[in-house]
Amino acid sequence: MFTLPETKFDFLGDEYIYAEISREMSLENNFKALAITDELRRRNIPGIIDICPANTSYLVRYDPEMITSTDLHDYLMDIDMNKSHLSEMNLLTKIVEIPTWYDDPLTREYSFKYKNRHQHPDLTDFEFAMRVNGFKERNAFIEAHSSIPYFITMTGYIPGIAWCFPLGLSKEEIIQVPKYSSPRTETPNRAVGIGGAFTAVYPVDSPGSYQLIGMSAVPVFDTGFRLEDLQNVVLARPGDIWKYRPIDEIEYRKIRSEVESGTFTYHIKEVVFSPEEYLTKGKMYIRELMEDF
Missing domain, CATH: 2.40.100.10 (Cyclophilin-like)
Incomplete structure (x- = not known):
């Protein structure tokens, strides 16, 4: 079974969370970025303004008056753990x-x-x-x-x-x-x-x-x-x-x-x-x- 490492999260100002899965370009890392951002859109969490996937990372913009950075981080951590196995990444x-x-x-x-x-x-x-x-x-x-x-x-x-x-x-x-x-x-x-x-x-x-x-x-x-x-x-x-x-x-x-x-x-x-x-x-x-x- 393929399992990917946990994602590193950084807070950028009051409106952004940057998630870095890896600094190395690989399809495995990209599959995870796409699976997580797809699931995040599906959940339609109030307060999220934009979701931008990249090759091995993604950026989430949110409204801090609707959702706290801590709560959003918890959502992302939950999705990240569920999407760390390739069997959960079908597109x-x-x-x-x-x-x-x-x-x-x-x-x-x-x-x-x-x-x-x-x-x-x-x-x-x-x-x-x-x-x-x-x-x-x-x-x-x-x-x-x-x-x-x-x-x-x-x-x-x-x-x-x-x-x-x-x-x-x-x-x-x-x-x-x-x-x-x-x-x-x-x-x-x-x-x-x-x-x-x-x-x-x-x-x-x-x-x-x-x-x-x-x-x-x-x-x-x-x-x-x-x-x-x-x-x-x-x-x-x-x-x-x-x-x-x-x-x-x-x-x-x-x-x-x-x-x-x-x-x-x-x-x-x-x-x-x-x-x-x-x-x-x-x-x-x-x-x-x-x-x-």
Whole structure:
């Protein structure tokens, strides 16, 4: 049986409690952060204003006139003890497909536009990501990145952005890429980038430092309410699973047209994700989870 250590709690001023499960990034620690914050939302405790899960921690904002810090700490300790076993961390979540045009002209253009901020200005971001991971062929890199699903460990800093961590791989198999030496001042909306072991889709034009490897054909953030699956504005939710699917320019343009007309439908499958089964069965569990998707 997998059991995680108790969480460290810190009071930040009169309105916040910060809970640190670990300083080490691991899916086990992230599963616990998501399970606890999900349970905290379910209990709907009066006085809690906001709940913000992160990779291996979470932050709770509360109204001290409605609930004391001591009482809230007791609630959190109770949930923490109940959610320290992986068997108690199952998540109702969804798998979402992200059609991606890898090594596209726009992200290549941005590679050269900001080459003075890059470790290797003679390479595009895509070529750099290939090189540092030992790939010599373009299609082999695309297959390696797109053949596995990614678990959203947290969202934040830009509205709609999600940190996607690869599932079912050993540390040696994970694609990892250093970020830019100095961040870009601009990144195109829907660009797909890798920073460290995380993949992210930039939801809007923004600064950024992830190495850009392609363009998502679909939005992950939309205030125009054009698509049925984006009525909540943001596509990502911590605990969701994204699967990047390689597409060519023809399919990319077709999907973009459907998005603009409001007729595009995301490929989504709702599942119950079991951290215990994942850590016990590994790749076999991922294959079972992804069946018929």
